[in-house]
Amino acid sequence: MDRHVHIVGTGIIPMNRRDRTIEDMAHHVVADALADADVDPADVNLVIFGNATAGRLVDQGCIRGQSFLRRAGLRNAGIINVDNSCAGGSSALHVGTLATLGGSPTVLVVGVEKMWTGNRVETLAGIEDGVPLVERIRMHRDLENPSGSVLMALNASWCVKQMEERDATPEQFAAAAVKSRHHGALNPNAQFQSEITIEEVLASPTIVPPLTRLMCSSFTDGAAAAVLSLTPASGAPRIRTSTIRSGNGDLDYHERLAETAIAAWDDAGIDPADADVVELHDATSAEELYALESLGFYKPGDAGPATLAGDTAVGGRGVTVNTSGGLVARGHPLGATGIAQIVELTAQLRGHAGPRQVEGARLAVAANTGGIIGTDAAFIGIHVLEAG
Numbered sequence: 001m002d003r004h005v006h007i008v009g010t011g012i013i014p015m016n017r018r019d020r021t022i023e024d025m026a027h028h029v030v031a032d033a034l035a036d037a038d039v040d041p042a043d044v045n046l047v048i049f050g051n052a053t054a055g056r057l058v059d060q061g062c063i064r065g066q067s068f069l070r071r072a073g074l075r076n077a078g079i080i081n082v083d084n085s086c087a088g089g090s091s092a093l094h095v096g097t098l099a100t101l102g103g104s105p106t107v108l109v110v111g112v113e114k115m116w117t118g119n120r121v122e123t124l125a126g127i128e129d130g131v132p133l134v135e136r137i138r139m140h141r142d143l144e145n146p147s148g149s150v151l152m153a154l155n156a157s158w159c160v161k162q163m164e165e166r167d168a169t170p171e172q173f174a175a176a177a178v179k180s181r182h183h184g185a186l187n188p189n190a191q192f193q194s195e196i197t198i199e200e201v202l203a204s205p206t207i208v209p210p211l212t213r214l215m216c217s218s219f220t221d222g223a224a225a226a227v228l229s230l231t232p233a234s235g236a237p238r239i240r241t242s243t244i245r246s247g248n249g250d251l252d253y254h255e256r257l258a259e260t261a262i263a264a265w266d267d268a269g270i271d272p273a274d275a276d277v278v279e280l281h282d283a284t285s286a287e288e289l290y291a292l293e294s295l296g297f298y299k300p301g302d303a304g305p306a307t308l309a310g311d312t313a314v315g316g317r318g319v320t321v322n323t324s325g326g327l328v329a330r331g332h333p334l335g336a337t338g339i340a341q342i343v344e345l346t347a348q349l350r351g352h353a354g355p356r357q358v359e360g361a362r363l364a365v366a367a368n369t370g371g372i373i374g375t376d377a378a379f380i381g382i383h384v385l386e387a388g
């Protein structure tokens with residue numbers, strides 16, 4: 001008997017709009033995912049619902065999934081809510097995978113985030129809720145800057161480390177942004193769908209040196225959903241492994257990412273060189289390069305030159321990175337990001353990604369992170385998918 005979990009349906013909405021309610025977005029992706037899976041809402045047994053900021057931004061602190069999906073027809077499903085900062089999506093997918101393996105016949109995982117409320121300060125505060133209070137106070141004392149984002153200041157410190165220890169350059173960071181925007185221009189669901197140049201990236205306003213505006217991900221409204229089942233469907237990818245770790249402050253963020261990646265490759269029985277496409281957590285374009293090296297796709301210092309050479313773009317020589325456009329171009333609706341990655345990889349493994357299709361894609365990786373504990377990652381979820 002096949003004991004792998006299969007992704008039998010997906011749904012996602014365009015992330016370039018600000019006029020939709022959180023209920024509207026949630027209902028839209030659920031209806032699309034269930035239709036894609038040919039599943040009636042009444043046949044769903046369990047819903048895992050990921051969201052990070054609704055308590056602060058839309059005044060719904062508890063029973064979020066029940067509140068936002070009350071008209072979705074899910075009358076026979078239990079709904080469990082997951083709040084895990086930027087990793088709510090991969091957290092929901094992990095729980096949903098375990099539930100499916102445990103006997104729930106049809107599981108729906110959903111991520112939705114309403115971040116554009118007109119109050120930028122509150123949205124930034126909602127993002128920073130992914131840091132323990134005492135450390136938020138310290139970060140604001142030590143990392144306060146004109147952009148208002150201490151997390152971008154933390155990312156900027158990682159950029160400096162890359163430049164000092166791995167010979168990374170701003171041009172390499174900019175090349176990652178250009179590649180992301182190129183892929184985003186091929187994705188009708190991306191937040192940003194226009195091409196940019198390295199010169200434009202470097203000349204864009206500075207956020208925290210050496211990061212410029214076009215190197216950084218933005219606030220995003222968005223939602224995504226996936227239907228999980230033990231029963232295979234035609235072309236449905238299977239989840240080869242779901243590997244998670246939570247940091248406690250003992251390691252650096254990228255050390256934790258590397259440790260989790262080694263465990264994921266071992267769980268899946270693969271080498272990172274076997275992967276055809278990866279969707280990774282590029283909060284900034286510089287972070288894309290650091291993550292590629294931490295995940296084992298490149299040796300330290302090699303991801304930047306490879307990106308500048310075009311190796312990580314569709315049609316390039318290396319693993320193809322963030323065909324959706326990633327956080328920088330597709331957008332980063334916190335609790336939905338991990339599931340949005342899965343929607344993209346499912347399209348790739350089905351051969352349905354259109355002009356951004358990776359030819360012959362058979363093995364795909366999603367890496368989603370959330371929260372900061374000291375300088376450690378609060379949560380990392382890595383999923384390896386295989387074509388059906």
